[in-house]
Amino acid sequence: MESSGAYRAGRAAALSGVPERTVHDWALKGIVVPSVSAERIMLWSFADLIALRIVLWLRTAKVTDATSVPAVPMPEVRRALETLRGLDLDVWSEQEGSRLVVDTAGKLVMRAPSERVGAQLVLPNTLDLIAPFQVLGEIRGPDLRRPRPSLRIIPTKLGGEPHVDGTRLESRAVASLAERGFSIEQLGQFYPFAAREALEQCIQLEQQLENNVAEAA
Secondary structure, eight states, X not given: OOOOOOBOHHHHHHHHTOOHHHHHHHHHTTSSOOSSBOSXXXXXXXXXXXXXXXXXXXXXXXXXXXXXXXXXXXXXXXXXXXXXXXOOOSTTSSXXXXXXXXXXXXXXXXXXXXXXXXSSOSSTTEEESXXXXXXXXXXEEOOSSOSBXXXXXXXXXXXXXXXXXXXXXXXXXXXXXXXXXXXXXXXXXXXXXXXXXXXXXXXXXXXXXXXXXXXXX
16 A cells, blocks of 8 residues: 655654654554654654554454453554555545445454444444544544545645645644734735635644644653
8 A cells, every 4th residue: 555645753643643652662663664754754654644543443442332342462453554555545535535444353444435424433343544533432633534624634735734625725834823823814814715714723623633642642
């Protein structure tokens, strides 16, 4: 499987929902090695975000349908990651393609968009790896295709960064200006092509990502 996107550790952690220290630890242990660059400045790909979610979810003991499910042994987790690497998926495309789900045993399954039910679970005891990422009922990471209604993540565009749909305006750029004290009205003057709600969603998303990293730390 090939995928674009290039994220430093903190950004990979914020988007995947996996704590940054864990992202580093798994890279050193060879569990999820950053596939864009594994030396000096390490860079994780969009596909690596999916891999991080797979490992965390499978290695977390959970209760589903009133049944206790133990953590999946690492050999089975590694087999799931190997399967992921061998898939030719359209989940990375700009279109609303198939959804990738994993069950509690580590089996990866492709489901059509029409089979998606709710924000996360497609079938009983399965996890939608693109949808908002939850672990033990706590949301850890955003939807990796449409993190907000007006925002998109396209792995082959802008390094896979969240941006206002149909533009090259990254959510981080908007949030950075807001942190410096610029109002929504002023931001609207800077970016007249972006709707007010899109600018607000940029700020909301970046706040969520920052909070997720802070809470995990």
